[in-house]
Amino acid sequence: MKTSVVICVYxxxxxxxxxxxVESVRAQRRAPHELILVVDHNPDLRLKLKHEYPDAIVVANAHDQGLSGGKNTGAEIATxxxxxxxxxxxxxxPGWLEALEEGFQQPGTVGVGGRTSPLWATGRRPRWFPHEFDWTVGCSYTGMPARRARVRNVMGGNAAFRRDAVTGAGGFRSGIGRSVQGRKSRPLGCEETEFCIRLTQRSPDAVIWYEPAAVIGHKVSAQRSRFAYLRTRCYAEGLSxxxxxxxxxxxxxxxxxRSYATRTLPLGVLRGLGAALRGDLAGLGRAGAIVVGLAWTTWGYVVGTVRLKLRGGAS
Incomplete structure (x- = not known):
């Protein structure tokens, strides 16, 4: 089995x-077949990376600007x-790639995703920040399986797919995931969710696994550790x-x-309130953040749905 590792940069x-x-990929116990750096419409960065990493494959995003186009380019270049x-x-x-590859030993597997832990730039998790909303900073969250399990979709920053499955399903859809126009970006997501669902709809026997042994650390900037970002990210998630x-x-x-909103989040609110009763007043903040996060996500979904209906009516 040969694995091409793709890192999209911009x-x-x-x-x-x-x-x-890049250095963490080079330090894998099981070396990748190749490392591909896909640069999103930034010629200067592409030249700098070509000079810095002559042993890597450095290419420009050949599709629409954004993460989906970069992922599709990487899959098309990969061998x-x-x-x-x-x-x-x-x-x-160091064992990330090995754990991902082990998941593909299961019959019918087309995708495997791993566990993503937050690396807080502030040094530690904000006490008000609920674990149930770690997805807002691109990390695994409370409500996900504790051991290897079949899932509907994986998180895009720590995932692997059979190359022929990516290209055969038409790749990741532009217009759903995050894109950057100039220096401004709305923190959209879900390109991997839509792709995974489309993949299994196309092949009902296809299996996607969550493998918590495939671990990465994801850096969380100070700006993304703020309550304002959580609200913005939740609203954008609703739109997506x-x-x-x-x-x-x-x-x-x-x-x-549906399960997340009706089971995981109510339990999170109760845990926060229980912690507050036991003297941890930050539990009130966590409970409140869960309520606000769900409300903002729901509002984003309603707005996005209405917009789509209006566009459909206009056409």
Whole structure:
């Protein structure tokens, strides 16, 4: 089994982060077949990376600007059987690639995702920040399986897919995931959710696994540790969920979210309130953040759904 590792990059401002991500791939116990750096419409960064890493494959995003286009470019360039994606501001544990590859030994497996732990720039987790909302900073969250389990979708910054499955399903859809126009970006997501659902809809026997032994650390900037960012990210997630539901159907598009909203989040609120009663007043903040996060996500979904209906009516 040969695995091509793809890191999508876009700005020199993350130069140190990119270098750490690349070095973590080089330090894997099981070396990758190749390392591909896909640069998102930034010729200067591409030239700098070509000079810095002559042993890597450095290419420009050949599709629309954004993360989906970069991932599709990486899959098209790759020559391995498996394409593994790592965020440009993440650091993979030495056994990351080995654990991902082990998941593909299971019959019918088309995708495997790993556990992503937050690396807080502030030095520690803000006490008000609920574990249930770690997805807002690109990390694994309370409510996900504690051991290897079959899942609907994986998180895009720590995931691997069979290369022929990516290209055969038409790749990641532009317009759902995060894109950057100039220096501004709305923190959208869900390109990997929509892709995974489409992948299994296309091949009902296909299996996607969550493998918590495939661990990476994902850097969380001080700006993303603020309550204002959590609200913004939740609203953007709601907008993205509306696009996913319109693309693959609300039944599949919201199946995991229903359980999360009706089971995981109420339990999180109760835990926060219980902690507050035991003297941890930050528990009130965690409970409040869960309520606000759910409300903002729901509002984003409603707005996104109405917008799509209006566009459909206008056409």
């Amino acid at each position: 700005t020199e401002e993350r130069w140190d982060d990119i270098r750490e991500a 391995g059987d498996i394409v593994a994606y790592l965020d440009d501001d993440a650091v993979a544990d 969920k509306a696009l996913v539901a319109a693309s693959v159907g609300a039944g599949d598009g919201l199946s995991s979210e």
